[in-house]
Amino acid sequence: MDQFDICIVGAGVVGLAIAYQISHDPRFRNRSIVILERDSSFGQHTSSRNSEVIHAGIYYASDSLKARLCVSGKQLLYQHCRQFDVPYKQLGKYIVGSRHDEDPLQAIKAKAEANGVTDLQWLTKTDLRKNEPALNSETGLFSPSTGIIDSHVYMQSLMRLAQNQAVHFAPHTTVDSIEFKQQLFVVDSTITASSHPEHYTFQCHLLINSAGLHAQTLARNIADFDQALIPELHMCKGCYFDFSGKNPFQHLIYPLPEANETGLGIHATLDLSSQLRFGPDTEYVDSTEYDIDSSRSSSFAAAVAKYFPAVTADLLVPAYAGIRPKIVAAGEAPGDFVVLDGAEHGMPGLIQLFGMESPALTASLAIGELVRDKFSGY
Ligand SMILES: Cc1cc2nc3c(=O)[nH]c(=O)nc-3n(C[C@H](O)[C@H](O)[C@H](O)COP(=O)(O)OP(=O)(O)OC[C@H]3O[C@@H](n4cnc5c(N)ncnc54)[C@H](O)[C@@H]3O)c2cc1C
The missing domain is CATH 3.30.9.10 (D-Amino Acid Oxidase, subunit A, domain 2)
Structure with missing residues (x-):
C-alpha cells in the first residue's frame, strides 16, 4: 500500500496555504505531502466565490481565532503578494x-x-x-489596511510554490472514508479522472481535513471519531x-x-x-x-x-x-473557526477544520502556520 507522510484533503485556499506552509518549513524537509481534491482543479468552490477582500480584522470577537488569524494573516498575505507578484490593491x-x-x-x-x-x-x-x-x-x-486580491492567482502561487517543494497534487480524487490503525491513517478514496472510477487506498501519518463545505461529511466518515465533537454545518x-x-x-x-x-x-x-x-x-x-x-x-x-x-x-x-x-444557525451569535487537533479528539496526527467562512481567505497563511506548528512535534 502507498504511504505518504502528510495528506491534505481539499484544495481550496485553506488546504493550499497549509501545503505551502508545511512544505516550506525545514522541520518537514523530505516529508512526502499529497493534496487530494475531488474536483478537476483547485479552488472551484468557496475559495473562488467570495468578495476577494483582504480584511483588516475589525469585526471579530477579541481573542477569537478569527480575530487573531485575520490580523496576522493579513500581514502575511500582503507580504506574499509583494514577494510573489500576486495582484492586489490596498484600496482601503x-x-x-x-x-x-x-x-x-x-x-x-x-x-x-x-x-x-x-x-x-x-x-x-x-x-x-x-x-x-x-x-x-x-x-x-x-x-x-483593507484591500482586494486576485484570489485565483494567489491560489496558483500557493500551488506552484508547494509543487516546487515536491508536494503532490491529486485532482479528481474524493476521500470517502478513513480509519485510524496502529498510529496510521488508512484512507479510502475514489479516483474519478476517467469514466471508470477507481478505488485507491493508501496510508498516511498526518491528515488534515480542509474539505470546506464537506468537512463535516468527511469527519463523520472517520471511523471511531467522536461524532459529538463535529460542529453542525x-x-x-x-x-x-x-x-x-x-x-x-x-x-x-x-x-x-x-x-x-x-x-x-x-x-x-x-x-x-x-x-x-x-x-x-x-x-x-x-x-x-x-x-x-x-x-x-x-x-x-x-x-x-x-x-x-x-x-x-x-x-x-x-x-x-x-x-x-x-457552524451557527440563523440568529445565533457568530461562530469562530474550529481547529480540532489530537489533544482534543484523541487521534494524534489528525487536524480537522470546520466553519472556515470569512475571513479564511485573508487568514489562510496564518491558518497554514497554525496547522504546521501543531504538527511540529510529529
Ligand atoms: C459569499 C462569501 C464571501 C466571502 N468573502 C470573503 C472575503 O472577502 N475575504 C475573506 O477573507 N474571506 C471571504 N470568504 C471566506 C473564504 O472564501 C473561505 O473562508 C475560504 O475560501 C474557505 O476555503 P476552504 O479551502 O476552507 O474551502 P473550499 O474553497 O470550499 O475548499 C474545500 C475543497 O475541498 C474539496 N473537497 C471537499 N470534500 C472532499 C473530499 N471528500 N475529498 C477531496 N476533496 C474534497 C472541495 O472540492 C473544495 O475544493 C467569503 C466566503 C463567502 C461564501
Missing part, C-alpha cells in the same frame, strides 16, 4: 452610516482596537463628500450582482454589519479591473447550488440605495454566489 474601505449610527460605529472601532487594528479613522461628512461624492452617508470609518448562501453603470467609487464601501454579523451587509466591492459589484446577501440553504434568482435585484437595490442612491434594480446583473460553511 469605508464603513458608512447615518448620523444616528455613531454609537455602532464607535463600537466597531473599539472592537477593532481590541483586535490590534488601531488604524481606523473617523470620516466626516466633508471627507465623505470630497472622497466619495456618490455616497449618501453622514459619518463613517476608514480602514486603510449551517450553509449560508451569499449572492453578488454586478453594477452595469459606471463605477463611481475609489474605496470598498460597507454598511453596518447585519445583526449577529451573519454577513457584513450588502457591500460595494471592486475587483482589480474596478468592476463594481454588490453583495453578498445572506440566505440559509439546504443544498450547494450556486444559481442566482435574478428577481433579488430589487431587494439588493433597496439595501444598496441606503448608501448609494443612484442604484436601481435594472442596473444590477446577476454575477455569482458562494456558500458560507457556518
Whole structure:
C-alpha cells in the first residue's frame, strides 16, 4: 500500500496555504505531502466565490481565532503578494452610516482596537463628500489596511510554490472514508479522472481535513471519531450582482454589519479591473447550488440605495454566489473557526477544520502556520 507522510484533503485556499506552509518549513524537509481534491482543479468552490477582500480584522470577537488569524494573516498575505507578484490593491474601505449610527460605529472601532487594528479613522461628512461624492452617508470609518486580491492567482502561487517543494497534487480524487490503525491513517478514496472510477487506498501519518463545505461529511466518515465533537454545518448562501453603470467609487464601501454579523451587509466591492459589484446577501440553504434568482435585484437595490442612491434594480446583473460553511444557525451569535487537533479528539496526527467562512481567505497563511506548528512535534 502507498504511504505518504502528510495528506491534505481539499484544495481550496485553506488546504493550499497549509501545503505551502508545511512544505516550506525545514522541520518537514523530505516529508512526502499529497493534496487530494475531488474536483478537476483547485479552488472551484468557496475559495473562488467570495468578495476577494483582504480584511483588516475589525469585526471579530477579541481573542477569537478569527480575530487573531485575520490580523496576522493579513500581514502575511500582503507580504506574499509583494514577494510573489500576486495582484492586489490596498484600496482601503469605508464603513458608512447615518448620523444616528455613531454609537455602532464607535463600537466597531473599539472592537477593532481590541483586535490590534488601531488604524481606523473617523470620516466626516466633508471627507465623505470630497472622497466619495456618490455616497449618501453622514459619518463613517476608514480602514486603510483593507484591500482586494486576485484570489485565483494567489491560489496558483500557493500551488506552484508547494509543487516546487515536491508536494503532490491529486485532482479528481474524493476521500470517502478513513480509519485510524496502529498510529496510521488508512484512507479510502475514489479516483474519478476517467469514466471508470477507481478505488485507491493508501496510508498516511498526518491528515488534515480542509474539505470546506464537506468537512463535516468527511469527519463523520472517520471511523471511531467522536461524532459529538463535529460542529453542525449551517450553509449560508451569499449572492453578488454586478453594477452595469459606471463605477463611481475609489474605496470598498460597507454598511453596518447585519445583526449577529451573519454577513457584513450588502457591500460595494471592486475587483482589480474596478468592476463594481454588490453583495453578498445572506440566505440559509439546504443544498450547494450556486444559481442566482435574478428577481433579488430589487431587494439588493433597496439595501444598496441606503448608501448609494443612484442604484436601481435594472442596473444590477446577476454575477455569482458562494456558500458560507457556518457552524451557527440563523440568529445565533457568530461562530469562530474550529481547529480540532489530537489533544482534543484523541487521534494524534489528525487536524480537522470546520466553519472556515470569512475571513479564511485573508487568514489562510496564518491558518497554514497554525496547522504546521501543531504538527511540529510529529
Ligand atoms: C459569499 C462569501 C464571501 C466571502 N468573502 C470573503 C472575503 O472577502 N475575504 C475573506 O477573507 N474571506 C471571504 N470568504 C471566506 C473564504 O472564501 C473561505 O473562508 C475560504 O475560501 C474557505 O476555503 P476552504 O479551502 O476552507 O474551502 P473550499 O474553497 O470550499 O475548499 C474545500 C475543497 O475541498 C474539496 N473537497 C471537499 N470534500 C472532499 C473530499 N471528500 N475529498 C477531496 N476533496 C474534497 C472541495 O472540492 C473544495 O475544493 C467569503 C466566503 C463567502 C461564501
